Amino acid sequence: METIKIVKIGGNIINNKEALDSFIANFSKITGPKILVHGGGKLASELAKKMEVPVKMIDGRRVTDEATLDIITMVYAGKINKNIVAQLQANKVNALGFTGADAQTIVSVKRPSKPIDFGYAGDIVKVNTSTLELLLNNGITPVFCAITHDTEGNLLNTNADTIASELAIAFGQNYSTELYYCFEKDGVLRNVDNPDSVIEEIDLNTYQELKNEQVIFEGMIPKLDNCFHALKNKVYQVHIGKTDMLFNQQTKHTLLQL
Amino acid sequence: METIKIVKIGGNIINNKEALDSFIANFSKITGPKILVHGGGKLASELAKKMEVPVKMIDGRRVTDEATLDIITMVYAGKINKNIVAQLQANKVNALGFTGADAQTIVSVKRPSKPIDFGYAGDIVKVNTSTLELLLNNGITPVFCAITHDTEGNLLNTNADTIASELAIAFGQNYSTELYYCFEKDGVLRNVDNPDSVIEEIDLNTYQELKNEQVIFEGMIPKLDNCFHALKNKVYQVHIGKTDMLFNQQTKHTLLQL
Structure with a gap:
């Protein structure tokens, strides 16, 4: 099966x-099918x-009233998405921006x-x-923002981590899917105060142990649950770390597999 | 040759x-390939x-500094484009939103x-x-907002009438192309104060006469020049009038042909 890389970047x-700029220059060098989720x-909060x-915000998630939905639609699908698309084009990646409403790609309730x-x-x-798949086969790179729709005309604010994992699961049917979560740390840390304490491999058993030992707690639990949900549903690998992990195989980061 | 309809809607x-809502419901009923430009x-001015x-504004055109470019990117490519896409999906049109940067579709300087x-x-x-064309052949309807790019990473504010006519010209190579400009009047009027004075057909000769008589003047001249430019470049027909002209063949409007 062909490999596809699905890469999520955050704030x-x-x-x-x-x-x-540095991420886009490097992402552009990845060969083969790839999808970016941002x-x-x-x-959005500034606007x-x-x-x-x-x-x-409740539990770190935005409460999206009508005025807020307008704002995130403008910021996510407009400003951020289209500037990333234009920058990718300048780096010879034939990017095409998406919300889940576009081409009916992601349906939510x-x-x-x-x-x-x-x-x-x-x-x-x-x-x-x-x-x-039609677009990927024709050399196009989809770029998703964190908005989906309900098929009844309503746009819906949707967690970008979940968009990345659900895309990865769907592509797992026909591709060997690698899912990359890029964030500000080198990976999942054994000790949050020690940036060198990256846990390089986590499987289902060690994940349970790390939770029992309370090494993994609070906000990391839903994130890692989301990753293992993907792995249990035909996603081949999940990688968590700084973006360098995408371009330099030697970069220390966290690899999740079942 | 297959017919394609390219429809531009304005403010x-x-x-x-x-x-x-009414436009979208009706646009959804058009069979065959179609592209919407808005x-x-x-x-944008409100935001x-x-x-x-x-x-x-100079001569009715917006001066686009960096802050203004951000605003139009948010409003055109975000709020307006994505809400139209979601509404079209609710009406069973598989829409996909575009700026000219997306899939490298429209390049400007x-x-x-x-x-x-x-x-x-x-x-x-x-x-x-x-x-x-690949997307149209697969049942997708592109929806363009009035933004293009220079391939060097810069988005550019671009007149929507021109986007519609340049798309029509490009599709004129492989399609019989009909271009529709929907606006608030029934068509080009012989007397601006009389809404019943629609000029139903204009060709190159009558256009020259109408300009000489100053029946057509000021803002209508660049608009009609743009239409005749399209007709001289393989576009089959240009229609100007209220949106009803798209759905009801009996609707009085202005038809331009060479």
Whole structure:
């Protein structure tokens, strides 16, 4: 099976022009089919502040009322997505920007309003890869922002980590899928205060042990649950670390496999 | 040759939820390949005001400084484009949003800063139809906003009428191309104060006469020049009028042909 790389980048890259330029230059050198997924970084909150729309977060997740949905649609699908597409084109990557509404690629349902009402937040129910495969086979690189739709005309704010893993699962049917989560640390750390304490390999057993020992806790648990969910559903490998791991095989990072 | 319809809508539809809903419902009923091109309407100026970015227009065209480029990228490619895509999906049209940077579809050069410096304004130099044809052949409907790129990483604000005509010209190579400009009047009027005075057909000779008689003047001249430029470059027909002309053959409107 052909290998596809699905790469998710977050705020630490998007918020920093130098980091983004460097990432894009390197991402462009990856050969073979690839998909980029980006979050929104601080820009959405900055625009909300300028427009005097209150920013409300619960458990680290944005509550998306109608005004906030407008803002994230402008920032994620407009400013961030199209600037990344233009930069990739300048680096000879034939990029094409997507929300989940585009070509019906990612369908969600609005999250139930109980126990917590997150507003226009979407939980993914279906990924359609056919148009994406057609484009990949023709040398196009899809670039997804963190927005999906419900097929009834509503855009929905959707976690970028989940978009990356659900894309990876869907591509797992026809490809050997490698999923990369790029963030500001070298990987999952045994000791959060020691950047050199990267855990280089985690499988299901060691994951359980690390949770029992409370080495992995709080915000990392849903992130790693998401990764193991992907691995249990035909994704070949998940890598977590700084973007260098994508381009330099010697870079220390965390590799997850079953 | 297969027929393709390229439809441009402007502010009178985009700024009015009812008009947009009605347009989308009707556009969805058009069978065969079609492309939608939309302008930005008043939303960009409204957002600029909220963000305290001065709006500067010269000869009816926006001067696009860096802050303004951010705003139009957010409004055109984000808010307007993605909401139209989601609405089309709800009406069973498999839409996919584009700027000219996406899939390298429309390449421009930044307009020379003399005699007037319009800032990040793009003049189209190349339209690549190959990816668009691939998508159209697979049942996808491209939806373009009024942004292109220079292939060097810069997005450029580009007149939506021109995007529509340049797309039509490029598709004229392989398709019988019909270009529709939807606006708030029933067509080109012989007397601007009389909405019933639609000129139903204009060819090159009558266009010259109408200009000589000053029936056509000011802002309509560049618009019609743009239409005749398309007709001289393999576009089959240009239609100007209210959106009803698209769905009801009996609707009075202006038909341009050589």
